[in-house]
Amino acid sequence: MDVGQLQRQFIDYTASLFREEWRGFLDDQFTQLRKLQDENNPDFVFEVVSLFFDDSEKLVNNMAKALEQPTVEFKQVDAHVHQFKGSSSSIGAHRVKNVCVAFRSFCEQQNIDGCKRCLQQLKHEYSLLKSKLETLFRLEQQIMAAGGSIPMVE
């Protein structure tokens, strides 16, 4: 594939992640992060996203453990969800963040079934996002390997 085709593919794929504003995988914050990348910090987005996914693993495990306790400490679960909501918001992970919002209200209601459902949804959304972003980063690598530059998609 030539650079032009790769770049077009990149643009289309990126746009698809933002599509349907309320159900988009990504929101404007992701675009903000892209703007922080430059020649001297070429991997900034990749690094932040990687930190996010490492963090996510830990938080999801903590949430699962907390929900398995004989007496569930909802405040503790909520604290983890709050953290997850914060970091997902910071990278523009729109759908993940929305699940966290719902999750927090179930914690407030001390609704264990609601919490467990949200946890499953969270795991689903974040692994979906992870594979989407991996595809995106792979496209970027292909473009650069072919000598092209990464288009800025707004």
Next chain:
Amino acid sequence: MERSAVLSRRSMPEEVGGFDLSPVQSEEAAHVLAVDDSLVDRKVIERLLKIFSCKVTAVDSGRRALQLLGLDEDRTSAGFDVKGLKVDLIITDYCMPGMNGYELLKKIKESSTFRQTPVVIMSSEHILARIERCLEEGAEDFIVKPVKLSDVKRLRDYMTREDRDGNESRGINKRKLGDACDVSPSLSSPPPPPPPPSNSSSPPSNSSSLPSISSSPSSRSAPSSPTSLDSPTRRLKASSCD
């Protein structure tokens, strides 16, 4: 995720995100102390500040921040001559385990060395009472997360102005809170905004005042010093409210 070595990307832009990157007018780069328990957020805020040519020290707790500033009571009482860091701006998250941003703000404002240093609070939760309380305690500004380039650009303006005037610019940048939107409920029946999370064993001492104030989310008492400048609270987006 895997990543092989990358080739050089597009050439260094003269502008990033449409903002002028000319360095701050003072001779030295401004030094910012950033406090946030989230690793992701520390990385983002650090990059944002560096884009505006700031030197950044990022720490993960209020306690650590106080230590660096030489304000940690334990250290000073032990007789250490701790020469605190020179900082031009302190930017801190509100919700942190242990000491929250408000408590850190208070400690800073109580100190003779740092009470003039501008302190900015960041929070993902847009709670009017919280914003008011922080501003009343002396915070320079309140940023609703996620933090964007435009937020940090505004901060740079404080530091530049102070360098030039040598005056406290607090009054100029007070937010017009009357314009702020309410906390928008994410459900059809508005839940009370959640209290700031912390380790379950040690809730922040000031959290008791929150539930009673925020149980009526439609209250909008504006403070008495409004300005018409760009308000961080106007950045409220319906989809990102709790």
